[in-house]
Amino acid sequence: MTTKFHDHVLPDAALAQLFNEARSYNDWLDRAVTDDQLHAIWDLMKMAPTSANMQPARIVWVKSPEAKAKLVECVMEGNKAKVASAPAIAVIGYDIDFHEELPWLFPHTDAKSWFDGDEEGRTEGAFRNSSLQGAYLMLAARALGLDCGPMSGFDADAVNAVFFADNPRHRANFICAIGYGDPASIFERSPRPDFATFNRIA
Template identity: 50%
Template sequence: MAETLTDTGLDLLFRNARTYTAWLDKPVSDGTLRDIYDLLRWGPTSANCSPLRIVYIKSVEAKERLRPHLSAGNVDKTMAAPATAILAQDMAFYDQFPRLFPHRDLRSSFLGKDDLIRDTAFRNSSLQGGYFILAARALGLDCGPMSGFNNKTLDAEFFPNRPFKSNFICNLGYGDKDKLHPRGPRLEFDEACNVL
């Protein structure tokens, strides 16, 4: 790939992007939520395992189902967000290998191996969660990812008969720039990286 993004694109995805906690009263369309997935699904995962599963919360009724599982500090911003995504990992992702990785029988190499299943699902759903945020930003949305919720009770509420486990949640919408906190610093290259 010889082409690179312009500075405008890099600013949109990284340099000027922020984590939002306050939202403008502007809805997010179902089509845009579909478009997020249609972009993120092309990001790589190990052996194309693709364990991410998403539940989008938009209705008042669904928000009320979500409310009791949120940490106190996350309630108001989540209730105000136009949409909230529960990003979960399918703990039976390996059942999709015959379709997603037909070159070899990988399904049987996961059966009964709980540690391998857990590590693979978590690692790759987290990776896909990063793609999710970049896709949402690329489509003009702001994001408010968070982990302040009770995974166990949320999973019982939203995935009672599915082998899904929540990874993190992410509020989506059009952020209120006037309510942003000052941006936190980041580590410099030499503090975080080595070239050997």
Template identity: 55%
Template sequence: MPHETIDDAALDQLFREARTANAWTDRPVPDDKLREMYDLLKMAPTSANASPARFIFVRTPEGKAKLKPALSAGNLEKTMKAPVTVIVAHDLHFYDKLSVLFPHAPDAKNWFTGSSYFAEQTAFRNGSLQGAYLILAARAVGLDAGPMSGFDAAKVDDAFLQGTNWKTNFLVNLGYGDPAGLFPRSPRLDIDEAARFE
């Protein structure tokens, strides 16, 4: 079905004026806002509707204390000050839910159980997509996002994911950004530098 382009204000909020937050106000992020964000991101596409991403919303002092040893020095202060830090992970056994998520293909689980490599690649690729959807959904509900590498994934797994089949991919700080912490916007590649038409 045809869709109209969303208006300029929405495009600005999602893309053109959106910035990576590096400093945060003290305004809290209620759990209901995180649920609203999740209810948007879960609707975006993944392969076979597999939805392998798993999210840990770290928002308590105890949770931040567990996360702190895994952070690089450059990410420490802003992550400790962010109201929420999301651990974007993926479930290596995502296929256990395909009977619910992809019911019209009863044998879909078998597509993945025969190859741990294929399952891991599917989980990582589509979990990464869902992490990107999280950033856009956060912006759509009025939050700022600060996605980052610069941490020890094994330490995060050890602190938060023991006893699961989940693996850490990346982190996203969420909250209401302090404009004083913004860097000048970095350049972007033009389409002729980043794409080909064949």
């Protein structure tokens, strides 16, 4: 049972769907993911926090057979079948020049000036915050009843060349297959450490 810290804690069923029983899938049922579902994922994930609301993630949602075939050629051998069978794959990238959008994304102050002339700092911030957004994407997908299969085994330069060629300031971070996972494709959950193993309270 979940410890009730306050009145707004999610019920156990919701925590199971998001975390405790959620798994990373390796194969997918033959069931489509609609464009409306992808829009719904975005509409949830965009509400989660990023630094100065920078929202640096730039996502290509790969669905067509042609686009999937191109992505399959960019991933390591062990990921090819996972990509090929997925109804949709999110290529989660980041925009090094995200700061150009800050005048309307963070209008409270001149946040753009914080990042002008500091490409190294922008790249670090964009990578960090797009990683957060990728995690939000997975939680949003799970909240909407979908399953995820995140992957980092790919040729980033190849992915950039195929999917971000028209935006050369965008870079691939990681990819995440989305759909309805085939339970036969997962194995026993790997160990999870208890709090004391990797945590301390200072």
